[in-house]
Amino acid sequence: MANKSANWFKQTATTANPLRRQRLRVGVTGLSGAGKTTFITSLINQLENHQKGLLAQRSPFDRLDSVRWRRDDIKRPFPYLESLAALSADPAAWPESTADLSRVLLDLRFKPRGLLGKLQGAKEVSIEILDYPGEWLLDLPLLNMSYGQWCEQMAQWLGQPPRAELASTLHERLQAIDPTADADTQELATLADHWAKFLQRCRSEAGLSRNQPARFLQPGSDVAAEMLHFVPLLQANQHTTAPTGSWWAVCEARFNYYRDFIVRGFYDEHFRHLDQQVLLVDMLSPMDAGQAALADLKDAMEAVLESFHYGQNGFLARLLRFRPRIRRLALCATKVDKVGPRQQRAVQQCLEDLMVDRLADVRHGGVEIKGLPLSAIRATRQEGEALVAGLQGKTGWVRYQPGDIPEHLPQSLEVNSPELLPLRPPPGLHRNEPFPHYRMDDLVAWMLKGQRL
Ligand SMILES: Nc1nc2c(ncn2[C@@H]2O[C@H](COP(=O)(O)OP(=O)(O)OP(=O)(O)O)[C@@H](O)[C@H]2O)c(=O)[nH]1
Ligand SMILES: [Mg+2]
Structure with missing residues (x-):
């Protein structure tokens, strides 16, 4: 029919x-x-x-x-x-x-x-x-950002209320990671999960709008779960460099994929x-x-x-x-x-x-x-x-x-x-x-x- x-x-x-x-x-x-x-x-x-x-x-x-x-x-x-x-x-x-x-x-x-x-x-x-x-929509600003710039922005946001209180111990855990050290993929998956829960609290408890990356809250049907395993490294900045396999290298690669395929794809579809x-x-x-x-x-x-x-x-x-x-x-x-x-x-x-x-x-x-x-x-x-x-x-x-x-x-x-x-x-x-x-x-x-x- x-x-x-x-x-x-x-x-x-x-x-x-x-x-x-x-x-x-x-x-x-x-x-x-x-x-x-x-x-x-x-x-x-x-x-x-x-x-x-x-x-x-x-x-x-x-x-x-x-x-x-x-x-x-x-x-x-x-x-x-x-x-x-x-x-x-x-x-x-x-x-x-x-x-x-x-x-x-x-x-x-x-x-x-x-x-x-x-x-x-x-x-x-x-x-x-x-x-x-x-x-x-809140991901669109990421199109003009490098991973290091995003880390800097997150560090700034997490330093201020109400996000500072909502992040509680997650803030310290992210702060403690040396971006150049070898990444622990198990720990990274756990941290990404905690980041998603933090974003949920920002939305529901404080009524905040800017919760990034947005697909952590609402993945949609076109994103593989492991591509969302990245977090901001609070010791990192836009000048950071680090070897393959490091926390920085893994998170930066996933951030770049997220920005260049997921966010860009949505942008092209919606805004053309x-x-x-x-x-x-x-x-x-x-x-x-x-x-x-x-x-x-x-x-x-x-x-x-x-x-x-x-x-x-x-x-x-x-x-x-x-x-x-x-x-x-x-x-x-x-x-x-x-x-x-x-x-x-x-x-x-x-x-x-x-x-x-x-x-x-x-x-x-x-x-x-x-x-x-x-x-x-x-x-x-x-x-x-x-x-x-x-x-x-x-x-x-x-x-x-x-x-x-x-x-x-x-x-x-x-x-x-x-x-x-x-x-x-x-x-x-x-x-x-x-x-x-x-x-x-x-x-x-x-x-x-x-x-x-
Ligand atoms: N009283 C009243 N409530 C409304 C009206 N439109 C939406 N709402 C309320 O706002 C809520 C959200 O509306 P949605 O249309 O789902 O909002 P949305 O922009 O599609 O949200 P997402 O799908 O999460 O992006 C609804 O569940 C209602 O509670 C309206 O015209 N009058
Ligand atoms: Mg809707």
Whole structure:
């Protein structure tokens, strides 16, 4: 059956007029837990139900004729049905955190506009998106680093709170290793395991974002376990040299493999030819976790954004097919249904305050930036000043008053956090009805802006 429909697709794809079909590659970028998978699930759902929701009332979706989510002819399709199964369970649950790469391909067919349009026929846009574990983004800065530089950076991070306390005895063990001595592979495997546990603690206990190497937390399907047996040697630096078989030589070789094949492979797959980027940031959790988590989020996002190419390509660059640059960026504070509607803009403002320097650079490069406080799936309903929602894994409802969000993020990054509860998705979600949301329609409209439809 799958083969049959794949063949059918190939036939229709080759007979369609390629001039009438445009391709849109959207980079959905966000750290782990930012809300990428939930966002992509809601995006497919909103488009599949474009005739019923808010989209139906706005241009160009009033001319949207049909939407097809393609899955038969692509490698590793996005697990839309699995996400739907969790969301529509009783009690409803969120989609699982992502463990591997997957791809979304959506074909949108628009009815032609005007007499000339009718003569030309229907227009198609194919939207292409990748989903991946958010941790993997944190590896991108490694592309520009040697192993020695990474060791130096780790030594610096481990010297400061909260990582210093979280690393406890591991710090001393790594500090004690002479990089030029013969490597003990058994001990190295144990240390790598301890490093992975340390990264887990950084994430879960301190809410830190920059946890490297990311595949220690989320390996994915294409990495052999022993290739992850390396650790930072805290006595080493970028000038270190040591003989074959030494701790340095073994760790450096594995680091280089990790950087040149695993990180580079992900980079090439995710970042080739992005037309636009949707940057999703969960601002509320680090506001809740405190100053260190906010500072770490800022550094992490700045480091990640360094890896993207923004701005206009000149005529010559376009002619020579240089790497295309991202010309449009939507910056979205996610999960804003957790606060009252009047505070949603404040959450977005705090995010823009946090990223102010990097955003100024990107904007200066000629990139159009759109700020949108977003909720892909709205879990709360408003009752006066209070919010009503269900808690994860439980039945029944709670009524609560979320705390205030400051209008601006203070320079010190010290904020009184709003009350954050582990909410479950709303009941009654079904594939064939548009999910409740905040501003998904604005975002989908933004994505298609500038397309000749
Ligand atoms: N209330 C609310 N919670 C949300 C929303 N979107 C995501 N969440 C919560 O945030 C969690 C993480 O969302 P995901 O979509 O899994 O995040 P992700 O970016 O795909 O994370 P990784 O797969 O780990 O990279 C979910 O399990 C929900 O608890 C939303 O619109 N509203
Ligand atoms: Mg995910």
